[in-house]
Amino acid sequence: MALEKRLECRFIGNSLPTVPRASRSPRGKRSLKMKVMNNQMCAFELLATVAGNLLQESECSPSSSNASARKVQSTIIRDVQVKKKPLKLEYCDQRCRGEIPYVSGHSSRRSNYNYTSKGFPHGQTNKTTIKFEKLPMKTEERGEIDFRLNGIMLNKCSKEDQIELLDVKNHALVGIDSCMKASLSRDSVHNCSFPRCRDDVKIVCRDADERCSGVIPQKSKTFKAAPQCIRDQRIRKFMGPRYVKVDTSMKDGERSHTGGHMKPAFWRRKTRYTRQRSPRYSPFKRSLFKQNSFLISEQKVTSEGNSSSKSTNRNSVGSASGISSSVVGQESSFQSGDSHVKLSIKSFRVPELFIDIPETATVASLKRSVMEAMTAILGGGLRIGVLLQGKMVRDDNRTLLQTGICHDHKLDGLGFALEPNPTSAPPPLCPDDPLFLLPCSTSHSVTRYSALPSANPAISDTSPTLQVNKLSNFIEKINDPISRNNPDSTAMVTMSAEALAVDHVDRKCRQSELVHRRIRRPFTVSEVEALVQAVEKLGTGRWRDVKLRAFDNARHRTYVDLKDKWKTLVHTARISPQQRRGLPVPQELLDRVLSAHAYWSQQQEKHQRETCLLL
DNA sequence: CTTAGGG
């Protein structure tokens, strides 16, 4: 039974410049009152409702009468997208206690859309704060507004003023796996998809099978959601270790060898999300994309037609994190009814296989090696990923039609990829995985993927140092100036090997993530030493110089890294030794950290005082 | 691009 309630959304900050001045309060805050019919309102419904009301308001507003409707609406969206300060929605209702569990305590951040919400699922409070940042500017000339989560259309407002809020509830676990996109086309203005000039926006919860669909009345047409889709994707499921905490996921013991210090609180995140990152931070990304481009074309036939069609063999380039496919097919005429999509996958191409084998090895052992390497990749349990226009199609429950793999869409961008199967024990490697090349099993049971004939003692007995050095062609070169002429260098390189191993474990944890986080490389003692020395000399505000001075050849250490490391070093130095974890930093170094920090802080203060006096 | 600082 739907419960009608009144909501008040307060917009905090002057984040809505588009809203006609008349309706804005002097302080830049304004209220938006609306009625909703739902006792289980979720974030997206709220969003949709708010958006609807906003559109409604601005379009009905006298002050916007000069502007064409088109302009008004597009302005709204643009401003929401562009504004720097987050738009905060406070959702208050006495009766909603504990009824919004899925917007509680999670946050999702993607490069193009940020959404955070805080709330208290257990009824401690009746307030949920939802914060939207940076709505992407994705203007699609489609005359629609849609909100998507995980690529699933949450609602869709078509030209006929139809709105669907599909299964919002179960997908509203925004924090975990959501990539919500909101897009609004300019054309939708005239056909304002959201109902205007209405006092209430009703969001009805027809909740037969726990699915929550909000339907805004009028000629609402309901989209058929893939039935089991929602049921299967229960919230709990999402809450599992799908996005595994990278650093905090492992118990201390598990990563005691990593050399990481106990992190300050700010470093410990409940959940970590990956996102697209700038190339300079992804040393392996580029090669990944290069390696995995694939050719694909598709074949489509109608339900009754066998591939009687002519081949078009369109090629397109895509990329995947795994092994990619080559699909060749044909395209035929189509019927709007019950078309089939027929794909013939000719082959899966293994992107790259690194074999490290001595010259003295026999051809037979080479074959074995290749076989082993192949088996290592393929035997790990794979699943198929489907890519469309370069994007991984995540929702298995959507139909091909819904996904866009159908006759009236271009299939140019269709691709398949072999992905690591998270449930499977030996993780297949991403081709960019450094450990892919690591021919040793270090003290940490690293699965061996390289083809290394164990019969050859010259290689199998190599130390991690040697192995890593041998692999320097493939992994980022370990080329740290400190390691030269430094008794600690061996340890350092070894540490790097361990770091790689650790990183492997990390990767294992986040196999499902397609976007790559930079690998974690704990600072070695000698690195710390070099850092301390440089900071002692240069101070704490010149990280670029520190980098140039002490880490010029350590590509993987950016000046931001150094600054961060200093920050953690100071923190480490201040806490008791018992609280420290990871590779212990000699107390002497920590003392130097503290004194250098004190000294340069003092200098900074002095400098500031001087500049103040001058002014 | 760098720095600074929160997460």
Next chain:
DNA sequence: CCCTAAG
């Protein structure tokens, strides 16, 4: 280690 505002 990530992100980003600000310079």
